[in-house]
Amino acid sequence: MSDPRTFSSLPEDVALFLSDMEGFAFAKKIVETYGLEKSAVSEILGLIESIALGEIELATLPAELEELGIKKEETIKVASQIAVERLMPIAGVIGDVSGQIVQWGGSLKGLEGKQSAVLPxxxxxxxxxxxxxxxxxxxxxxxxxxxxxxxxxxxxxxxxxxxxxxxxxxxxxxxxxxxxxxxxxxxxxxxxxxxxxxxxxxxxxxxxxxxxxxxxx
Structure with missing residues (x-):
């Protein structure tokens, strides 16, 4: 893994995407769907940001979600949802997101037509x-x-x-x-x-x- 980046070093559109309200709503929906503590909203957002910054590997996302309290048999599904909705649009700074979903054995449903954040x-x-x-x-x-x-x-x-x-x-x-x-x-x-x-x-x-x-x- 390459050295971690800083939030300020990210392209502006990527930084805006990571901090938009849609991301908060998405994380909140996961918390409500899987009965997690309310504090897990910020933890999920933190995981997404850490992956974008290179602080943690995308491949470890299912394990990270299990630590948040998501059942092991559900982690691939949730990780794939996060990857499709919140990581694929910024794949330019992360890498082969769709390939990682396939390696997990997850679903690429919803990937079609997914808009990417504009990079310089x-x-x-x-x-x-x-x-x-x-x-x-x-x-x-x-x-x-x-x-x-x-x-x-x-x-x-x-x-x-x-x-x-x-x-x-x-x-x-x-x-x-x-x-x-x-x-x-x-x-x-x-x-x-x-x-x-x-x-x-x-x-x-x-x-x-x-x-x-x-x-x-």
Whole structure:
């Protein structure tokens, strides 16, 4: 799990969604339906916020609900309801919410047409440049800086996976790499993995990088 975020670091629309009255009404309905103590309303809201902030894993939600007093045989159902209604709209900052529901064996009912909170939009090029700056990596010439942008872009558009990107970052400059240290490469990739969940990154339709075709015998 990545380092916990802070509420103030969340995109504005996500923060507003987490604090809206619909969330309170939803939590109150769960409390009333399952006969929980009134104080459980704030605890359910706290669980949702903690998942959004990365303080607890989404996968542990059923167990957390059992601790609140929901019967074990009901926890998957309730966790799935919470995920569909209050986590799926902000999946951009959480991850694969629907996939987790499936892993629980829960129901995706109600997922169709679920509106997502709007995340700030940024172009892939802008994000790549910002990632280099914010992760503390610097380049002495524009050629290497541009190469760094292209490598990051190829990772964002999934032309390279994380392992391939890492190898390219530490590879010699003479063969297309950047010669970053292991620490620098890991720091840059960690920044990208963390921050891309807060943004709607616009990936160009035309690929920036494509794997070369194998040589014909």
């Amino acid at each position: 939009q940024v172009t892939a090029e802008e994000f790549a440049k910002q990632a280099v700056i914010e992760s503390g990596v610097s380049f002495q010439d524009s050629v290497m800086a541009h190469r760094a942008d292209l490598i990051i872009l190829s990772f964002l558009n999934e032309s390279r996976d994380q392992s391939e990107t890492h190898q390219t970052l530490i590879r010699s400059k003479k063969i297309g790499g950047l010669e970053l240290s292991e620490d620098q490469a890991e720091r840059l990739l960690a920044y990208i993995s963390e921050k891309k969940g807060f943004l709607q990154i616009v990936i160009p339709k035309k690929p920036f990088y494509s794997k070369p075709e194998p040589l014909k015998p």
